[in-house]
Amino acid sequence: xxxxxxxxxxxxxxxxxxxxxxxxxxxxxxxxxxxxxxxxxxxxxxxxxxxxxxxxxxxxxxxxxxxxxxxxxxxxxxxxxxxxxxxxxxxxxxxxxxxxxxxxxxxxxxxxxxxxxxxxxxxxxxxxxxxxxxxxxxxxxxxxxxxxxxxxxxxxxxxxxxxxxxxxxxxxxxxxxxxxxxxxxxxxxxxxxxxxxxxxxxxxxxxxxxxxxxxxxxxxxxxxxxxxxxxxxxxxxxxxxxxxxxxxxxxxxxxxxxxxxxxxxxxxxxxxxxxxxxxxxxxxxxxxxxxxxxxxxxxxxxxxxxxxxxxxxxxxxxxxxxxxxxxxxxx
Amino acid sequence: xxxxxxxxxxxxxxxxxxxxxxxxxxxxxxxxxxxxxxxxxxxxxxxxxxxxxxxxxxxxxxxxxxxxxxxxxxxxxxxxxxxxxxxxxxxxxxxxxxxxxxxxxxxxxxxxxxxxxxxxxxxxxxxxxxxxxxxxxxxxxxxxxxxxxxxxxxxxxxxxxxxxxxxxxxxxxxxxxxxxxxxxxxxxxxxxxxxxxxxxxxxxxxxxxxxxxxxxxxxxxxxxxxxxxxxxxxxxxxxxxxxxxxxxxxxxxxxxxxxxxxxxxxxxxxxxxxxxxxxxxxxxxxxxxxxxxxxxxxxxxxxxxxxxxxxxxxxxxxxx
Numbered sequence: 316x317x318x319x320x321x322x323x324x325x326x327x328x329x330x331x332x333x334x335x336x337x338x339x340x341x342x343x344x345x346x347x348x349x350x351x352x353x354x355x356x357x358x359x360x361x362x363x364x365x366x367x368x369x370x371x372x373x374x375x376x377x378x379x380x381x382x383x384x385x386x387x388x389x390x391x392x393x394x395x396x397x398x399x400x401x402x403x404x405x406x407x408x409x410x411x412x413x414x415x416x417x418x419x420x421x422x423x424x425x426x427x428x429x430x431x432x433x434x435x436x437x438x439x440x441x442x443x444x445x446x447x448x449x450x451x452x453x454x455x456x457x458x459x460x461x462x463x464x465x466x467x468x469x470x471x472x473x474x475x476x477x478x479x480x481x482x483x484x485x486x487x488x489x490x491x492x493x494x495x496x497x498x499x500x501x502x503x504x505x506x507x508x509x510x511x512x513x514x515x516x517x518x519x520x521x522x523x524x525x526x527x528x529x530x531x532x533x534x535x536x537x538x539x540x541x542x543x544x545x546x547x548x549x550x551x552x553x554x555x556x557x558x559x560x561x562x563x564x565x566x567x568x569x570x571x572x573x574x575x576x577x578x579x580x581x582x583x584x585x586x587x588x589x590x591x592x593x594x595x596x597x598x599x600x601x602x603x604x605x606x607x608x609x610x611x612x613x614x615x616x617x618x619x620x621x622x623x624x625x626x627x628x629x630x631x632x633x634x635x636x637x638x639x640x641x642x643x644x645x646x
Numbered sequence: 647x648x649x650x651x652x653x654x655x656x657x658x659x660x661x662x663x664x665x666x667x668x669x670x671x672x673x674x675x676x677x678x679x680x681x682x683x684x685x686x687x688x689x690x691x692x693x694x695x696x697x698x699x700x701x702x703x704x705x706x707x708x709x710x711x712x713x714x715x716x717x718x719x720x721x722x723x724x725x726x727x728x729x730x731x732x733x734x735x736x737x738x739x740x741x742x743x744x745x746x747x748x749x750x751x752x753x754x755x756x757x758x759x760x761x762x763x764x765x766x767x768x769x770x771x772x773x774x775x776x777x778x779x780x781x782x783x784x785x786x787x788x789x790x791x792x793x794x795x796x797x798x799x800x801x802x803x804x805x806x807x808x809x810x811x812x813x814x815x816x817x818x819x820x821x822x823x824x825x826x827x828x829x830x831x832x833x834x835x836x837x838x839x840x841x842x843x844x845x846x847x848x849x850x851x852x853x854x855x856x857x858x859x860x861x862x863x864x865x866x867x868x869x870x871x872x873x874x875x876x877x878x879x880x881x882x883x884x885x886x887x888x889x890x891x892x893x894x895x896x897x898x899x900x901x902x903x904x905x906x907x908x909x910x911x912x913x914x915x916x917x918x919x920x921x922x923x924x925x926x927x928x929x930x931x932x933x934x935x936x937x938x939x940x941x942x943x944x945x946x947x948x949x950x951x952x953x954x955x956x957x958x959x960x961x962x963x964x965x966x
Contacts, residue, residue, distance in 0.1 A: 358831070358832060359801075475921055503693055504901045533902070533910075539907075557907055560907050577904075577906070578860055579906075581884045586838060586839060
């Protein structure tokens with residue numbers, strides 16, 4: 316495989332709070348290849364948002380703190396830096412869209428001006444040109460009547476339309492990577508399908524790489540080339556979408572799948588919830604984070620953090636003691 | 647009540663809202679359906695299709711503009727008086743979507759769950775305490791949780807509190823309004839299984855409103871599809887899901903992503919265009935005419951009525 320576009324290694328992020336220090340991200344590594352879509356999956360609170368936000372300097376410091384790790388884009392360290400090689404990391408190298416577009420946009424500013432602002436400020440485009448470019452970007456994001464819409468305010472848009480506006484904003488400076496943090500969670504399935512297909516098309520046209528954060532395995536199946544499964548601030552499994560869906564090696568990944576209805580056929584299926592809830596990250600477990608909920612937990616799991624095991628195929632790795640040669644396979 | 651009589655019968659139920667400038671928003675427009683005792687009827691549709699409004703009119707939380715609702719053969723009043731609420735609230739309850747805003751943050755969990763039976767004089771003070779402890783256990787919480795406040799709980803736990811509050815009155819009919827939308831996947835399964843177990847042990851009848859089609863298929867016996875205030879398809883949940891007839895149902899289901907990459911790659915993406923319009927000024931056209939890929943001239947002139955097509959009901963001119 317060629318060298319990845321983005322390589323994150325051993326990233327750890329903590330937050331100081333009144334209740335103590337939350338170890339939100341505890342040594343995360345993953346790689347994103349050019350033109351590919353990487354999905355980051357996991358329950359709320361598993362650290363997926365914090366992890367990518369720290370890449371683009373969106374983790375407020377303090378209270379946040381990056382305690383270790385590196386993130387290299389084309390070999391250049393970007394972690395903790397605002398600009399790299401004269402380009403702004405957030406905006407020009409990496410664009411970002413969020414779950415709730417309504418709170419991400421300025422309610423008192425016209426849509427067109429909000430898209431034009433970074434073009435004017437950061438790329439030195441003349442205001443008039445920036446405004447024209449904003450209209451083009453709205454058209455690109457398939458916002459109908461782009462010129463008229465560019466003079467409207469966020470409240471005049473539906474949720475799906477605002478998400479298109481966010482995409483236009485994120486694409487304004489032609490970033491190499493687009494990070495989409497739960498971009499369709501607040502939308503109806505019909506609008507979700509529209510937004511996902513728009514992102515796929517734009518990605519293909521621009522050879523852009525995409526990091527998609529989601530907890531919806533249906534969206535992952537539709538969009539992802541590679542998948543990173545996170546739990547309690549750590550990566551528990553990485554692999555291609557097929558590895559993760561058809562040959563997953565981690566009990567958590569398997570648990571997520573059997574908690575979702577499958578629509579293979581009319582047969583009645585029993586949903587199997589994952590009992591309990593994720594561990595407290597103020598005082599993270601010394602062993603495997605999934606130990607308390609894991610149906611296949613062994614003695615070793617409680618006290619010892621499992622290392623990454625290679626599951627035979629390229630880049631399919633899993634942090635679970637079941638793959639150690641010494642594990643007993645009685646089930 | 648005879649053996650074949652449904653628990654709930656909605657007959658041409660409408661709920662309209664008057665807007666400024668004399669416009670009328672037809673949030674629910676002439677919806678008729680029956681829900682049999684011990685049945686789970688799933689209701690799907692995009693936001694703004696009138697699912698929640700319909701659920702609320704069924705149990706009197708919203709007045710009906712027109713139409714009738716029958717509960718076990720008894721006609722319910724069009725507009726509930728406090729007396730009606732006292733009589734019917736113990737028979738029909740609601741579980742809300744947002745487990746954060748639907749619990750009073752200044753009441754303890756015990757007070758929240760006990761409020762219903764307390765107001766309806768269902769139990770003495772001493773009994774109430776035991777009853778609350780019993781219900782906390784039944785929904786998978788601990789009796790000690792009664793003295794805590796809602797903010798101390800996670801979303802899934804709050805939804806369990808909401809379920810205990812609704813079911814402690816032992817209603818026969820419960821409207822579940824998107825009870826799992828705000829929850830994580832693993833917790834969704836916990837709550838859905840809990841509802842299923844309680845339904846079986848208490849003999850409940852449920853109207854299960856959600857926009858997650860796979861989950862509604864999994865949970866429901868029958869599935870209804872709403873669009874702009876009208877019911878466009880109603881049938882056995884598997885039939886509707888696997889062989890949708892109405893073009894809107896077809897598009898909804900084709901937009902539903904499956905957790906299966908191989909099938910997703912093969913899938914023909916017939917993406918639905920446009921967004922759900924406002925339910926005002928629809929006139930006589932089919933409400934879906936503006937977005938329908940199979941639209942015909944007749945659709946713009948005449949609203950199709952719900953009619954029986956093979957094993958289900960469909961409101962579409964294609965099947966006439």
